Amino acid sequence: DIQMTQSPTSLAASVGESVTITCLASEDIYGSLVWYQQKPGKSPQLLIYGATILEDGIPSRFSGSGSDTQYSLKINSLQPEDFASYYCQNGLSTPYTFGAGTKLELK
Amino acid sequence: EVKLQQSGDELVRPGASVKMSCKASGYTFTDYAMHWVKQSPGQGLEWIGTIIPLIDTTSYNQKFKGKATLTADKSSNTAYMELSRLTSEDSAVYYCARSTTEGPGDWFAYWGQGTLVTVSS
Numbered sequence: 001d002i003q004m005t006q007s008p009t010s011l012a013a014s015v016g017e018s019v020t021i022t023c024l025a026s027e028d029i030y031g032s033l034v035w036y037q038q039k040p041g042k043s044p045q046l047l048i049y050g051a052t053i054l055e056d057g058i059p060s061r062f063s064g065s066g067s068d069t070q071y072s073l074k075i076n077s078l079q080p081e082d083f084a085s086y087y088c089q090n091g092l093s094t095p096y097t098f099g100a101g102t103k104l105e106l107k
Numbered sequence: 108e109v110k111l112q113q114s115g116d117e118l119v120r121p122g123a124s125v126k127m128s129c130k131a132s133g134y135t136f137t138d139y140a141m142h143w144v145k146q147s148p149g150q151g152l153e154w155i156g157t158i159i160p161l162i163d164t165t166s167y168n169q170k171f172k173g174k175a176t177l178t179a180d181k182s183s184n185t186a187y188m189e190l191s192r193l194t195s196e197d198s199a200v201y202y203c204a205r206s207t208t209e210g211p212g213d214w215f216a217y218w219g220q221g222t223l224v225t226v227s228s
Contacts, residue, residue, distance in 0.1 A: 034214040043202055043218035044152065055216065087152055091214045095168040096142075096154040 002026050002090045006099025012107040018076045021102045023088035025069045032092035033071040035064055038101075039084045048073065049091060080106075109133040111203050111219035118225045119193055126189040127222045129203030136184040137161040140206035142215060143177065143188050147199040157206065157213075158186060193226045200224075 003026035013019050023033065033051040036044035046055045048064040051071055061076040075082055083106050088099040114128040129141065143155040156167035160179040167175065174197070176189045190197055201222050204215035 032212045036215075043221055044215070045218075046214060046216045049207070049214045089152075089214065091212050093211060094154070094157075094166060095170075096213065098152040098154070100151045 001095055002029060002092065002097050004088055004090055004097050004099040006088055006102055008102060009100065010103045010105060012105045013078055014107045015078050015080060017078050018074065019078065019104065020075075021073045021086055021088075021104075023066075023071045023073075023099050025071070025090060028068045029090055029092040031067055032090065033064070033066060034089040034091040035062075035073045036087045036089065037082075037084050038087065044087065047086075075104075078104075109205065109217045111205060111217055113201075113203060113219035113222045116223040116225070118227065120228055121194055121226055123193055124189060124191045125193065125224055126187055127201060127224070129186040129188075129219050131184045131186065131205070134205075136179075137181055140210075140213075141177075141179065141186040142204045142206060142213070143175065143186075144202045144204055144215075145171075145199045146202065146221075147196075150199075155188070155201075160186065190224065193224075195226050198224060198226045 005024040031051045035048040038044045052064045063074050086102045090097045110132045112130045117125050119125045137160050140157045140159045142157045145153045155171045155175050158165045158177040158179050165177045178187045203219040205217040
């Protein structure tokens with residue numbers, strides 16, 4: 001199975017700041033990296049797929065980058081609604097595996 | 108509008124089984140696979156498996172083989188997951204999520220609202 005190592009586990013930031021979350025795959029996933037946002041009590045929401053492609057309706061302050069085994073999610077100019085948990089997913093092959101998550105909290 | 112409506116929360120006894128449903132609407136049910144994902148309390152996400160309703164083919168995460176059984180009813184556009192021999196480790200929220208691609212590889216743009224399963228005597 002492809003292991004997804006996400007960091008940091010938690011992150012405190014202020015509105016207006018920019019943050020970066022990273023995800024390391026245990027093997028090359030050829031850009032098949034997916035990012036989700038999850039708010040408490042809600043289902044995950046797709047943000048980015050194919051490492052860099054923004055899902056329809058997702059604000060442009062979200063961006064993804066990376067290749068091979070290393071990927072990142074950047075959120076520019078944090079808004080109050082961005083404070084949530086974020087997960088990466090191996091979208092290459094089954095079993096689809098997820099990172100352990102990053103909880104983004106308000107400083 | 109694609110919608111996945113899951114069945115209600117369940118309180119079940121250890122050793123029992125539970126079957127939950129995921130009713131799809133807003134698209135042709137047989138055009139996409141349906142996946143199931145587990146989220147344990149305060150924990151991350153685990154992919155359980157998938158079913159292709161058109162041909163009733165399933166694929167499971169090895170970890171959940173023997174625990175989860177996926178089925179689908181094309182006549183009612185509903186996917187089901189049954190969990191057997193429940194223990195406290197099975198207490199979690201279970202999501203259905205619709206496939207996005209024809210594979211290989213996949214991601215999930217549409218999710219159900221989740222079914223909370225609590226295993227307790």
